[in-house]
Amino acid sequence: MFSSNWLLIHFCLIINCLLANSTSDEISYYVPSEGGGTSLNRATISGLGEPLNVIISAKSSPEILTNSGIQNFAKSIGFSQECLGLHRGELQKANLGDGNGWVNETKLFRQDFGDPFLGSCLETFIGGNHFRFWRQNGTKASSGALFLSVSQEEDLNHSHTIVPNGYNLGRDRLVANATTGNTAFGNRKYFTRVEYVDGMLPAGNVGVNHGISQDGKVAVLTITAGPRFLPSKNRGISRFTQTNFKPINFLTRLSLTP
Template sequence: MSFLLFCWLAAAVVASPLDFHQEGSLQVPLTQAGPGYRATENTTAKQGWFDPRLNGGRFLDFTTKKYGEPLNIIISGLSDPFVLTDFGFRYYTKSLGYSEECLGLHYGNLHDADLGDGDGRKTELFLARQYYFPVWGTCWESLAGGHHFRAWKQNGTMANSGAWFIGASKEYDSSKRHTIVPNGYNIGRDWLVERAVKGGRYKGRWWKAEVEWRSDLIEEGKKGVNHGIAQDGRIAILTVIRL
C-alpha cells in the first residue's frame, strides 16, 4: 500500500500545473519565462500576445531616428500553429493577396521594432507587397504603388508569445519614392483585416480570422509617426483559424 501511495504522490507532482504558465497554446516552465516576465489584464498569455510597452517596447517601429510607423495588426499566438511559423506565415499572407518582393529584392530601408520581448530592437523578418496578378505581380506594386506590410515575431525570452506584429500601409508608386499615401496606415491595415476576416485560401489551405479592435494601445494622431500622417489609434488583433 505504501508503494502505491508513493507512486500516486509522484504522479501528482509531475502533473501539477503550478510549475507552468500558459503561453499561447503551449505550456512553458516558469523558469524559462525570462526574468522580466509579467502578465497583466491587458497582456496575458491567454490572449496570445504581450503588450510591448510593459518591457520598454512600443507600437511604433523605428523608421528613422525620430519617427516610426504603427504596428497596427497583431496575429495572435492563439492562431493556427502553421500560420505562426515563418514559412506558414508567408504561405498564409498569399491567401490575403500579398507575396514576396519583386524578384526577391528588397527596396527601401529596413525597419526595426521593439516588441518588449527581451530582444530589444530587431529588424523586420518579412516584407510583403500586394500581388496584382500571377508572375511579376509584386513587381507591379513596386512600380505602381499599393499595399504592403512589414512583420516581426514576438519570440524573445521575456515574452515568447509567437505572435506576429505587423505594420501595414498603402504607398505611392516608385516615382514618389514609395511614401505613404494620405491616411495610408489606416487604409493599409483595413485592407489586410478585411481580407483576413472574409477568409481565403492558397493551394488547398483555407483560413478565416476573427478580429478584436483595440484603441488603448497606441495614441491617436501623428505624434512620432513617419511622414506626419495621422492614424486613428486602432489596432486589429487577429486570431487566424484553419478551416
C-alpha cells in the same frame, strides 16, 4: 440501456474536460510598452516610426506563426514576397518589449494584384498595400505573436511614401481581405476573426513617419488553418487571382507607369 440522466452527466463531464483543456488562457500577445517596447516601429534614422497596427494572435493555428505559414496566408489575402525576392531600402526595426530590443523586420510582403508570382513587381512600380512583420519571441515575452506594420504607399516615382491616411487604409484593406469569407492558397484554407484594440497605440501623428495621423486602433487577427485539401487545376491560385488578374493587364499597367 443507458438512462438519459447517465448520458447527460457524461456529456457534461466531456464538455467540462474540453473547456479545461481549451486555449482560452493562452496569451494572444504581450503589449510591447509593458516590457519597455513600443507600438511604433523605427522607420528612419531620426527615430520616426510607423504603427504596428495589426497583430496575428498567438492563438492562431501554430503553422500561421511560422515564416512559411505567414507567407502562404499572405498569398491567400493578396500579398506576396518582394519582387524577385529583392529588397530595396533600409530595413525597419521594432522593439516588441520581449527582451530582444530593436530588431530588423523579418520579412516584407507587397500587394500582388491577384498574381502571387509577379504581382508584387507591379506594386513596386505603381504602389499599393504592403506590410512587414516581426515575431514576439524574446525571453521576457515569448508569445510567438506576429506584429505587422501595414500601410498603403505611393508609387516608385514618389519614393514609396505613404498615401494620405495610408496607415488606416492599409490596415483596413488587409483586414477586409482576410475576414471576407474564407481565404485559400495552394491546398490550405483559412478562417480569420478580428478584434480591435485601443490604447496600445496613441492616436495622432506624434512621432509617426511622414506626419500622417492614424486612429490608434490595432487589429488583432486570430487565424485558423483548415484541413488540407486535394489541389485542383487552380492549385496555387489565391481567391483574388481568378477575378482580378490577367497577364495582359499586368503588362499594360507596367508599361503605362510613368
